[in-house]
Amino acid sequence: MPNRARRSACLTAAALAALASASMPGLAQGVDRPLHKAVIQVSDNDPQKWNLALNNAGNVQSDLGGPEATELEIVVYGPGIAMLKSDSPVAKRVADALRAGVKVVACENTMRAQKLTHPDMLPDIGYVSSGVVELMKRQQQGYAYLRP
């Protein structure tokens, strides 16, 4: 096989791998990397929905092989933001989810509109500048979208 042909074949294989990795997240990753990704939206001011979102995250982890096999992010914004305030009725469950490796993030656009600052919120959560943009980005990265 001539050298240039061999080089072309190699480049092609590399391009395919890159493409597979970009368009099918998880496929080209090692077996020890998360394969099941979902972003869970919380935008209702409704504790039943908050519990459902937390149940969903727990069920996904237990059904799909635990934190090692899943990448879950709960994005909280709009009227849902009270889920993550210090006095949240689901504070303990949020802490449990964080400990189980679920990412939980609050929308800073919403916080600004409601005059909330980081000290008003639950400990150990994450922050994103825009909840809705985060939902878009995660879907573009291959996360499934779930809205309980």
Next chain:
Amino acid sequence: MPNRARRSACLTAAALAALASASMPGLAQGVDRPLHKAVIQVSDNDPQKWNLALNNAGNVQSDLGGPEATELEIVVYGPGIAMLKSDSPVAKRVADALRAGVKVVACENTMRAQKLTHPDMLPDIGYVSSGVVELMKRQQQGYAYLRP
């Protein structure tokens, strides 16, 4: 063309076809296979939402060429599970949807939590161990997500 180069080209073509098939469901399928796929979530205890979900399935089928051109699955879980109990107010409409080729599945995680067993449910529906995992898997398979 040397044999090894030819073999590389063939492998590359096969890999491309596999990749196209995996990342763009429907594209590499025959013309007689479903091309429009959607998973419809029902998780509210609200008969208006149940009717909307059933309307949506019907509209998709009539607008996109019937059951032959569509693959629709209604996934029922959480507070929505009453839609599929034997005494459901939309029992007749669920039977119609099933006859029209729409898949309707109940979440067994939810059923266990509500002490429901298969005999408590409508006939001919399907079952999945986790509704939320089913929604993730279908999206990964290229199904659009609809939450009425």
Next chain:
Amino acid sequence: MPNRARRSACLTAAALAALASASMPGLAQGVDRPLHKAVIQVSDNDPQKWNLALNNAGNVQSDLGGPEATELEIVVYGPGIAMLKSDSPVAKRVADALRAGVKVVACENTMRAQKLTHPDMLPDIGYVSSGVVELMKRQQQGYAYLRP
């Protein structure tokens, strides 16, 4: 490199580019084309949800670089259709969104069911024969799905 091998390599590169373009919308587009696409569903008869959908569209535009960098479409159907009637309480905000380059479309299936015709609706909006089919098509085109 023999000619046939060279041709194979070229075809492979072209196929890869086509595949990349098809499976990752935006990637192969020029820098002046929209890169962030989302379809926003409005199907609730709830002015708070209408305002949230309009807020979401505005936030996405301001966070992602304005109308030049985003392609947003609000799809209104089912019980949500009142958002786009002439007497809508959010008429002014819908006009603002349209002026900002957000597409806003009403479902004609819903309009027919509610005996609404185009003169009953807000000016300058668009129409689709089926809101739910539009949501499916947009997701198949790589739009993220948002349901406030």
